[in-house]
Amino acid sequence: xxxxxxxxxRAIALLRAxxxxxxxxxxxxxxxxxxxxxxxxxxxRAVAEExxxxxxxxxxxxxxxxxxRSSLKTWIIAIVINKAKTRAVREGRSVPFxxxxxxxxxxxxxxxxxxxxxxxxxxxxxxxxxxxxxAQDRETLWVAxxxxxxxxxxQQTVMRMRDLEGSSADEVCSTLEISAAxxxxxxxxxxxxxxxxxxxxxxx
Amino acid sequence: xxxYKFLRAxxxxxxxxxxxxxxxxxxxxWVEVPVHPCRSGxxxxxxxxxxxxxxxxxxxxxxxxEIVEQRHKVIASRGRLLRRVRAWEDGLRDEFTRMCAxxxxxxxxxxPVLTALDEDIEPSISDGPAMLGFMAAAIAExxxxxxxxxxxxxxxxxxxxxxxxx
Amino acid sequence: MRDHHLxxxxxxxxxxxxxxxxxxxxxxxxxxxxxxxxxxxAAYLGQxxxxxxxxxxxxxxxxxxxxxxxxxxxxxxxxxx
Numbered sequence: 001x002x003x004x005x006x007x008x009x010r011a012i013a014l015l016r017a018x019x020x021x022x023x024x025x026x027x028x029x030x031x032x033x034x035x036x037x038x039x040x041x042x043x044x045r046a047v048a049e050e051x052x053x054x055x056x057x058x059x060x061x062x063x064x065x066x067x068x069r070s071s072l073k074t075w076i077i078a079i080v081i082n083k084a085k086t087r088a089v090r091e092g093r094s095v096p097f098x099x100x101x102x103x104x105x106x107x108x109x110x111x112x113x114x115x116x117x118x119x120x121x122x123x124x125x126x127x128x129x130x131x132x133x134x135a136q137d138r139e140t141l142w143v144a145x146x147x148x149x150x151x152x153x154x155q156q157t158v159m160r161m162r163d164l165e166g167s168s169a170d171e172v173c174s175t176l177e178i179s180a181a182x183x184x185x186x187x188x189x190x191x192x193x194x195x196x197x198x199x200x201x202x203x204x
Numbered sequence: 205x206x207x208y209k210f211l212r213a214x215x216x217x218x219x220x221x222x223x224x225x226x227x228x229x230x231x232x233x234w235v236e237v238p239v240h241p242c243r244s245g246x247x248x249x250x251x252x253x254x255x256x257x258x259x260x261x262x263x264x265x266x267x268x269x270e271i272v273e274q275r276h277k278v279i280a281s282r283g284r285l286l287r288r289v290r291a292w293e294d295g296l297r298d299e300f301t302r303m304c305a306x307x308x309x310x311x312x313x314x315x316p317v318l319t320a321l322d323e324d325i326e327p328s329i330s331d332g333p334a335m336l337g338f339m340a341a342a343i344a345e346x347x348x349x350x351x352x353x354x355x356x357x358x359x360x361x362x363x364x365x366x367x368x369x370x
Numbered sequence: 371m372r373d374h375h376l377x378x379x380x381x382x383x384x385x386x387x388x389x390x391x392x393x394x395x396x397x398x399x400x401x402x403x404x405x406x407x408x409x410x411x412a413a414y415l416g417q418x419x420x421x422x423x424x425x426x427x428x429x430x431x432x433x434x435x436x437x438x439x440x441x442x443x444x445x446x447x448x449x450x451x
């Protein structure tokens with residue numbers, strides 16, 4: 001996970017005290033996820049940027065109303081969703097996340113034996129065994145970061161919330177207002193793509 | 205409760221990579237984990253489950269604490285390895301592999317359409333007992349569906365249980 | 371009850387549900403049985419676990435400077451009110 005953040009109440013206290021460094025740090029920590037969320041609702045990156053900036057204003061303006069019932073990070077995401085939905089409605093777009101999009105196989109079908117061959121559906125070119133030590137070198141992390149950034153927004157949002165920020169499935173489902181099943185589909189697709197990107201990088 | 209546990213040659217489990225403290229002349233120390241069905245817990249086989257889990261090495265395991273019996277395995281909160289079943293590595297494993305290969309041939313050769321499957325058996329011997337156990341069951345499935353697959357697995361388990369009893 | 375044994379192509383689609391403990395017990399048993407004999411799928415599961423761990427180590431990306439500057443301006447304005 002990203003380095004342990006100072007706890008929510010402390011972060012809010014620092015913001016109220018006008019601490020710019022704390023604000024910058026908070027922005028840095030949440031920006032990418034906020035952008036991914038915004039982009040699931042609005043089409044252009046530029047508009048998503050505006051939504052995120054509006055959301056930060058909203059965060060600051062509602063600081064006093066944060067009761068700590070949810071975590072700060074889910075509260076921030078809820079504000080982004082609010083701003084994004086409003087913007088989407090203004091642009092005449094219908095609200096997403098319910099639409100999962102077309103099926104995508106976790107692995108290129110050509111890696112498996114075809115129907116009619118013996119042991120159809122079994123590996124033709126199996127992956128090589130995962131090494132004992134998980135690669136944490138800079139280049140590998142960069143490949144992972146790029147793979148995440150390239151994910152479609154809905155998949156990227158779920159992966160960021162679950163696997164980078166460590167939110168639970170329940171938290172993600174209630175914040176994004178999606179079913180457990182849909183959350184798993186999005187997580188599955190995201191993880192499959194990232195695994196594939198890392199496989200290419202690590203086998204090179 | 206006494207059961208069985210297959211481990212990799214280095215004493216680690218196939219699924220979680222956990223390294224078991226191995227027994228010597230004495231049983232190994234007790235290992236404790238919280239049990240959550242289908243989640244955490246110590247996994248072990250009863251005699252009838254063996255065929256599904258064949259691996260490189262075999263141990264007798266004593267289970268205690270909270271024990272949950274599932275279809276093809278048992279999950280417990282406490283376990284300790286009692287002894288290494290040398291018979292498995294000393295010949296039983298290879299015998300099992302050969303037995304499954306022979307069964308696979310027998311079933312495949314009964315139907316001309318299964319020739320391709322038949323030819324794949326001998327080249328796969330080096331893949332070991334788990335692979336051959338699967339192949340025999342999968343070839344049985346070609347003839348008789350999933351019922352035949354399961355029946356073949358049970359046959360394999362009975363074969364193993366009989367030899368381990370003695 | 372499934373009418374055929376799980377293939378590798380099916381296994382790779384079930385991995386997430388398996389790791390999320392969302393498989394029914396019958397399918398979970400078949401999943402584990404498959405992993406036990408299939409080195410390819412055992413490797414795949416290992417790669418998936420490793421990918422999740424790697425992702426967990428990714429640090430947040432840099433915020434575009436322009437965005438940060440704009441937000442700081444907004445922050446200072448908010449401070450004043």
